[in-house]
Amino acid sequence: MSVAGITETVQYLTFKLSEEVFALDVAKVREILEITSITKVPQTPDFMRGVINLRGSVVPVIDMRLKFGMSATEQTVNTCIIVVEINMDGDATVLGALADSVQEVVEMDPESIEAAPHIGTRLKTDFIKGMGKVDNRFVMILDIDKVFSSDELAELG
Amino acid sequence: MGKLIMSADDSASVRQMVSFTLKQNGYDVIEAVDGLDALKKLNGQKVDMLLTDLNMPNMDGIGLIKGVRSGTINKFIPIVMLTTESNDTKKAEGKAAGATGWIVKPFKPEQLIAVVKKVLG
Amino acid sequence: MMEQAITTYREEAGELLAELETSLLDLEETPDNSDLINRVFRAMHTIKGSGAMFGFDEIAIFTHEVETVFDLVRNGKMTVTKRLLDLTLKSRDHISYLLSCQIGEKVDRSRGDEIIAGLRQLLPKPETDGKKSTNIQANNGSPHSDEELADESTWRIRFRPATNILLCGTNPLSLINELRELGSAHVVAQFDEIPQLSDLSPENCYIYWDIILTTTRGEDAIRDVFIFVEDDCEIKIELIDRSGLIDKEGDYKKLGDILVERGDLSPVEMQKVLMQQKRFGELLVEQGIVTSEKVQSALVEQQHVKGVRKERSEAPQVETAASIRVPAERLDQLINLVGEMVTVQARLSQVSLAGGDPTFIAISEEVERLTNELRDTALNIRMLPIGSTFSKFKRLVRDLSGELGKEIEMETFGAETELDKTVIEKLNDPLVHLIRNSIDHGIEMPEIRRAAGKSTIGKVHLGAEHSGDSVLITIKDDGAGLDRDAIKAKAIERGLISPTAEPADREIYAQIFAPGFSTAATVTSVSGRGVGMDVVKRGIDGLRGTIGVDSIRGRGTTITLKIPLTLAIIDSLLVRIGKDHFVLPLAAIEECIELTTADVANSHGRNLANVRGAIIPYIPLRQHFRITGQRPDIEQIVIADIHGTKVGFVVDKVVGEHQTVIKSLGKMYRNVKGVSGATILGDGTVALILDMNLLLQSVEKLEHDAV
Numbered sequence: 001m002s003v004a005g006i007t008e009t010v011q012y013l014t015f016k017l018s019e020e021v022f023a024l025d026v027a028k029v030r031e032i033l034e035i036t037s038i039t040k041v042p043q044t045p046d047f048m049r050g051v052i053n054l055r056g057s058v059v060p061v062i063d064m065r066l067k068f069g070m071s072a073t074e075q076t077v078n079t080c081i082i083v084v085e086i087n088m089d090g091d092a093t094v095l096g097a098l099a100d101s102v103q104e105v106v107e108m109d110p111e112s113i114e115a116a117p118h119i120g121t122r123l124k125t126d127f128i129k130g131m132g133k134v135d136n137r138f139v140m141i142l143d144i145d146k147v148f149s150s151d152e153l154a155e156l157g
Numbered sequence: 158m159g160k161l162i163m164s165a166d167d168s169a170s171v172r173q174m175v176s177f178t179l180k181q182n183g184y185d186v187i188e189a190v191d192g193l194d195a196l197k198k199l200n201g202q203k204v205d206m207l208l209t210d211l212n213m214p215n216m217d218g219i220g221l222i223k224g225v226r227s228g229t230i231n232k233f234i235p236i237v238m239l240t241t242e243s244n245d246t247k248k249a250e251g252k253a254a255g256a257t258g259w260i261v262k263p264f265k266p267e268q269l270i271a272v273v274k275k276v277l278g
Numbered sequence: 279m280m281e282q283a284i285t286t287y288r289e290e291a292g293e294l295l296a297e298l299e300t301s302l303l304d305l306e307e308t309p310d311n312s313d314l315i316n317r318v319f320r321a322m323h324t325i326k327g328s329g330a331m332f333g334f335d336e337i338a339i340f341t342h343e344v345e346t347v348f349d350l351v352r353n354g355k356m357t358v359t360k361r362l363l364d365l366t367l368k369s370r371d372h373i374s375y376l377l378s379c380q381i382g383e384k385v386d387r388s389r390g391d392e393i394i395a396g397l398r399q400l401l402p403k404p405e406t407d408g409k410k411s412t413n414i415q416a417n418n419g420s421p422h423s424d425e426e427l428a429d430e431s432t433w434r435i436r437f438r439p440a441t442n443i444l445l446c447g448t449n450p451l452s453l454i455n456e457l458r459e460l461g462s463a464h465v466v467a468q469f470d471e472i473p474q475l476s477d478l479s480p481e482n483c484y485i486y487w488d489i490i491l492t493t494t495r496g497e498d499a500i501r502d503v504f505i506f507v508e509d510d511c512e513i514k515i516e517l518i519d520r521s522g523l524i525d526k527e528g529d530y531k532k533l534g535d536i537l538v539e540r541g542d543l544s545p546v547e548m549q550k551v552l553m554q555q556k557r558f559g560e561l562l563v564e565q566g567i568v569t570s571e572k573v574q575s576a577l578v579e580q581q582h583v584k585g586v587r588k589e590r591s592e593a594p595q596v597e598t599a600a601s602i603r604v605p606a607e608r609l610d611q612l613i614n615l616v617g618e619m620v621t622v623q624a625r626l627s628q629v630s631l632a633g634g635d636p637t638f639i640a641i642s643e644e645v646e647r648l649t650n651e652l653r654d655t656a657l658n659i660r661m662l663p664i665g666s667t668f669s670k671f672k673r674l675v676r677d678l679s680g681e682l683g684k685e686i687e688m689e690t691f692g693a694e695t696e697l698d699k700t701v702i703e704k705l706n707d708p709l710v711h712l713i714r715n716s717i718d719h720g721i722e723m724p725e726i727r728r729a730a731g732k733s734t735i736g737k738v739h740l741g742a743e744h745s746g747d748s749v750l751i752t753i754k755d756d757g758a759g760l761d762r763d764a765i766k767a768k769a770i771e772r773g774l775i776s777p778t779a780e781p782a783d784r785e786i787y788a789q790i791f792a793p794g795f796s797t798a799a800t801v802t803s804v805s806g807r808g809v810g811m812d813v814v815k816r817g818i819d820g821l822r823g824t825i826g827v828d829s830i831r832g833r834g835t836t837i838t839l840k841i842p843l844t845l846a847i848i849d850s851l852l853v854r855i856g857k858d859h860f861v862l863p864l865a866a867i868e869e870c871i872e873l874t875t876a877d878v879a880n881s882h883g884r885n886l887a888n889v890r891g892a893i894i895p896y897i898p899l900r901q902h903f904r905i906t907g908q909r910p911d912i913e914q915i916v917i918a919d920i921h922g923t924k925v926g927f928v929v930d931k932v933v934g935e936h937q938t939v940i941k942s943l944g945k946m947y948r949n950v951k952g953v954s955g956a957t958i959l960g961d962g963t964v965a966l967i968l969d970m971n972l973l974l975q976s977v978e979k980l981e982h983d984a985v
Contacts, residue, residue: 039964042903058941058956170287235447257447258506263331278452
């Protein structure tokens with residue numbers, strides 16, 4: 001049983017938010033940074049943690065845990081920022097997402113991916129492309145463009 | 158070192174096309190935007206050939222040709238004029254002033270190179 | 279590459295069209311100015327010629343018609359009339375439209391045909407078919423693809439150039455080489471017509487040639503070689519042999535013998551020719567024409583002058599073009615790099631001062647000086663005079679006033695004032711709207727003006743001048759002025775001003791920029807919907823500029839735009855609140871004073887400070903931004919002038935001046951009021967750039983709502 005929209009075997013970056021494992025299409029990932037000082041922009045929602053300096057560019061950083069209704073990310077030695085490039089309203093936008101730790105890159109073929117259930121994940125189903133399996137554990141594959149779409153972020157101001 | 162050709166034309170796009178075509182074929186190019194500019198640049202600078210538009214502000218092609226032919230170092234270089242349509246009066250004026258030959262606009266790059274090769278040898 | 283040339287052509291044609299328009303408008307005022315007429319003609323001519331070359335056939339064909347008419351004007355056969363100018367201006371527009379079409383795309387010729395019909399009507403006599411065909415082949419001696427004669431032919435060619443052929447830049451030898459390329463040739467140069475040295479002019483060609491050419495290419499190919507010189511030279515081409523005729527005698531005779539046999543060549547001359555390996559001087563000597571000493575002397579002179587001339591031509595004489603086209607992205611790249619440079623240099627300064635090594639500090643200061651100069655120069659590159667924008671508006675004013683039945687003149691001042699290219703582009707729309715407003719709502723109809731004792735011709739004045747590190751742009755009209763009371767009433771109606779407040783005139787006028795605001799009784803096609811002014815304000819805000827409005831009822835309105843000179847790097851004040859750093863643009867800042875806990879206590883919870891007797895409100899940023907941590911006992915108030923009002927911003931510490939390279943925060947932070955960007959500090963951390971104007975507005979709103 002597979003999911004419409006996932007037709008090829010693709011590599012995914014797996015990472016953890018709290019104890020759960022998520023996955024992101026590796027093609028969307030630019031780089032992975034160690035956590036660095038984040039400048040908070042006032043009057044923005046909590047999940048918009050702020051901006052960082054990435055080799056001269058100012059890049060926004062989102063706290064995915066907060067976005068997904070979990071408690072705020074706490075800084076540990078494993079915390080890192082996954083820098084992704086997404087499509088926001090037709091423009092390529094670079095931003096960072098906080099993760100508690102980064103795991104490994106795995107390949108998952110379309111047959112092993114199931115559709116996300118409508119309830120039980122506590123996340124908006126839009127966010128999840130499908131459920132994959134790694135080492136017998138379920139992995140939620142995120143549709144990163146939807147997670148960071150402008151509608152989602154329009155809670156501002 | 159390739160031959161040095163001066164291209165005088167008030168149209169930047171024509172100059173660009175001419176320059177590119179000539180350089181691609183191994184020639185070096187100096188550009189001028191009108192007759193006066195061309196004469197200034199030719200003063201003390203020897204070129205192997207001059208390619209000039211006839212219709213330019215400040216000094217037109219005929220004036221430029223006369224100027225070059227009454228000079229010294231570039232007096233005998235081949236001069237090819239760029240004319241529009243087969244305007245015979247202008248062509249005759251140009252020849253009388255000392256032009257070596259002519260090309261009619263619009264021309265293709267290959268035609269330009271053929272004429273350049275012809276007059277430069 | 280053709281792509282690039284086409285792009286350049288489009289840009290160039292665009293510029294020519296702009297120049298054309300200006301010339302035409304000027305021509306309206308001085309119809310006899312032959313210089314202007316020539317300029318118009320030349321612009322047309324160039325657009326036509328280059329157009330044809332790059333495939334814009336429609337443009338070439340259309341422009342030709344207009345050029346023909348202006349050629350007649352140039353020659354005095356037609357005069358410049360308003361109708362002609364109207365048609366020509368319309369032609370300009372049509373060409374602009376054609377320019378925007380892709381090559382090969384189907385174009386709408388109806389407009390063009392209308393214009394051409396109109397132009398034809400103006401011609402002095404019934405038009406003889408002056409339509410020259412634009413399909414001229416470039417028949418320039420490019421090798422003809424003749425019918426190749428299946429068999430070879432041999433030709434005898436006598437080429438006797440005119441004596442002055444060299445003065446036309448023709449090199450007879452290259453013609454001969456061209457002949458050689460047609461097949462196999464033998465060439466004989468004849469020197470017998472070379473006069474005595476005393477009669478000899480080195481600029482003349484006294485030599486003539488006999489060439490025997492065997493080729494499969496045919497007579498036309500041979501004639502083509504001489505295409506440029508056929509009028510000035512004697513060219514005889516005779517067929518002497520064809521391969522159809524087979525000579526059964528094996529080896530053919532020697533060339534020289536053949537010629538001698540034919541009587542073309544005397545044996546003596548043949549000897550001469552055989553010794554052609556030798557140089558001209560030697561030939562002369564042997565021919566007894568010149569003594570060897572004279573030849574030596576001439577050779578010495580030759581070498582000497584050659585040497586001198588060589589030195590001269592090697593001396594740096596290359597003039598660079600007065601100006602050079604650069605793609606805009608390259609400039610942006612440069613500015614980015616300059617920005618990086620500024621940032622790194624700031625770090626260098628920091629580190630050097632911290633280190634204390636005097637040599638290092640000295641070098642760092644030198645780097646700072648150079649970086650500043652580099653920054654200024656680079657930012658200057660993008661500066662263009664605003665004049666071209668102003669001229670565009672002349673056309674707008676002309677057309678619009680005509681449409682509305684008003685008589686309006688536009689004057690400009692300060693056209694040479696330079697601004698950043700992007701700023702000029704972004705100012706275009708707001709200015710258009712402001713001018714339209716002046717014309718539509720400001721300037722009255724001629725009858726009304728007369729009744730009011732004004733001249734029937736209304737004046738719209740556009741001015742630009744530098745002021746500090748900003749540019750002031752004024753749009754002034756001598757029209758009806760703003761109705762202060764109507765605006766105040768409307769503003770109260772919409773809740774923008776409280777009924778009991780006594781705002782200053784300027785503040786009242788500033789209300790016209792509120793969205794949807796309009797006191798116009800009627801909506802015209804030009805304005806009145808109330809949509810434009812707030813767009814104008816947003817445009818100006820986007821440029822970090824300010825708008826001020828002054829008006830006297832019955833006399834006119836003046837709108838002043840103040841725009842900072844550059845967008846990319848601004849001088850700012852670096853401040854700290856808690857452990858966060860912020861940056862405030864320096865231009866509006868006037869002073870910094872201390873704020874102690876005592877002062878705070880004294881003002882009883884109101885955010886007001888007493889500065890030398892004046893009451894200055896302030897915004898406690900720490901509170902506003904909800905920054906955690908202990909409020910220090912002594913804080914700083916940074917006092918700025920925002921749109922005429924003095925406001926203070928409270929911070930923990932003022933760190934110092936900072937050259938801020940502006941980095942955008944991106945779409946995500948678009949709606950955050952008060953933060954307009956970010957910058958990277960010397961130590962690599964990010965500081966946020968505060969927009970004091972928007973901060974003030976949001977605080978006002980908060981306090982309003984709270985009441």
